Amino acid sequence: MALALALILIVVGALVFHLLSPWWLTPIASNWQDMDDALQLTLLITGALFVAVNLFVAYAVVKFRHRDGVRASSEHGNKKLEWWLIGITSVGIMAMLAPGLQVYAKLIDPPAHAMVFEVMGQQWQWHYRLPGKDGKLGLTDVRFMGPANPFGISPDDPNGQDDYLVDGQEIHIPLNQPVKVLLRAADVLHDFYVPQFRTRMNMVPGMVTSFWLTPTRSGRFEVMCAQLCGVGHANMRSYVVVDEAPAYASWLARQPTFGGGAVAAAARPAGVSQADNQGKLLAQAKGCVACHSIDGSAGVGPSWKNLFGKTETLEGGATAVVDDAYLKESIAHPKAQIVKGYAPIMPDTPLNDAEMAFIVDYIKTVK
Numbered sequence: 001m002a003l004a005l006a007l008i009l010i011v012v013g014a015l016v017f018h019l020l021s022p023w024w025l026t027p028i029a030s031n032w033q034d035m036d037d038a039l040q041l042t043l044l045i046t047g048a049l050f051v052a053v054n055l056f057v058a059y060a061v062v063k064f065r066h067r068d069g070v071r072a073s074s075e076h077g078n079k080k081l082e083w084w085l086i087g088i089t090s091v092g093i094m095a096m097l098a099p100g101l102q103v104y105a106k107l108i109d110p111p112a113h114a115m116v117f118e119v120m121g122q123q124w125q126w127h128y129r130l131p132g133k134d135g136k137l138g139l140t141d142v143r144f145m146g147p148a149n150p151f152g153i154s155p156d157d158p159n160g161q162d163d164y165l166v167d168g169q170e171i172h173i174p175l176n177q178p179v180k181v182l183l184r185a186a187d188v189l190h191d192f193y194v195p196q197f198r199t200r201m202n203m204v205p206g207m208v209t210s211f212w213l214t215p216t217r218s219g220r221f222e223v224m225c226a227q228l229c230g231v232g233h234a235n236m237r238s239y240v241v242v243d244e245a246p247a248y249a250s251w252l253a254r255q256p257t258f259g260g261g262a263v264a265a266a267a268r269p270a271g272v273s274q275a276d277n278q279g280k281l282l283a284q285a286k287g288c289v290a291c292h293s294i295d296g297s298a299g300v301g302p303s304w305k306n307l308f309g310k311t312e313t314l315e316g317g318a319t320a321v322v323d324d325a326y327l328k329e330s331i332a333h334p335k336a337q338i339v340k341g342y343a344p345i346m347p348d349t350p351l352n353d354a355e356m357a358f359i360v361d362y363i364k365t366v367k
Contacts, residue, residue, distance in 0.1 A: 132162025
């Protein structure tokens with residue numbers, strides 16, 4: 001009886017929690033009413049099954065309990081019951097699958113006038129690219145991929161010279177305009193997921209996947225990777241900012257282009273050299289910024305903010321001053337000196353002398 005009562009209380013509690021829960025769908029992006037309807041239908045079907053199964057188990061516990069020396073006996077080969085279960089289950093699955101297929105067909109079929117931006121997932125960070133004034137993204141090839149060219153943009157394609165390469169981990173898109181998102185992966189399986197948009201899509205190495213939406217509310221929304229992609233998976237985060245048209249145009253004008261020139265120079269803050277920018281690009285391309293923050297926030301590894309010149313306490317109680325030699329050894333052989341409080345999980349990072357110098361010089365500038 002106690003078990004039956006517990007099951008009934010679980011059902012009642014789940015229903016009350018659902019009815020009183022503040023976690024309802026938020027109309028931040030268009031994504032068609034069909035998507036919301038499909039979600040609600042799935043919730044309704046699975047919720048009804050949850051209630052029915054638990055109440056049936058509670059009924060069976062009471063009805064067939066051991067009493068007066070009589071024990072419940074099992075019954076095999078009830079074809080009538082089996083056909084009922086097969087029929088009900090099949091109808092339920094079709095009721096959930098059909099709307100989902102319809103929604104997916106719309107999700108990957110953008111309007112002809114939709115603007116485009118591209119996302120490259122890489123352990124454990126995001127790279128963003130937008131077409132330049134010609135409205136076309138440049139051709140790409142894996143032969144050209146490298147620290148300064150994570151998308152592999154062909155240097156011989158004129159359409160790629162004015163492509164905007166977003167500086168940092170924050171992409172802006174305009175409000176109330178259809179946006180098509182092209183998705184690629186540089187290494188392993190990733191998944192581009194913005195919870196408020198109620199849309200996500202796998203990023204598969206060697207493929208280009210896509211979806212589209214129309215953002216209907218301005219704001220700053222977090223991007224997460226929804227596929228386990230390695231030790232830095234939890235830190236693979238960035239932001240999508242939905243702007244009014246003037247703010248979006250102003251932000252876009254500050255982004256560097258693949259071909260460089262005046263736009264790239266204007267986007268570089270005063271006092272920051274091209275070498276420092278190269279170090280920043282290398283740190284992003286090698287995945288360093290996924291584990292080492294530049295704003296002092298906690299991460300998988302020590303933050304780079306004000307790191308240079310600091311005295312670090314190592315495992316075992318020894319201390320070390322963070323100078324050029326310390327940084328070079330920690331990058332090349334990260335398990336040689338482990339900072340207290342951090343796990344020895346950083347892989348060896350093969351860099352040539354120039355790349356090492358760029359990254360060390362960049363760490364010095366993070367204040």
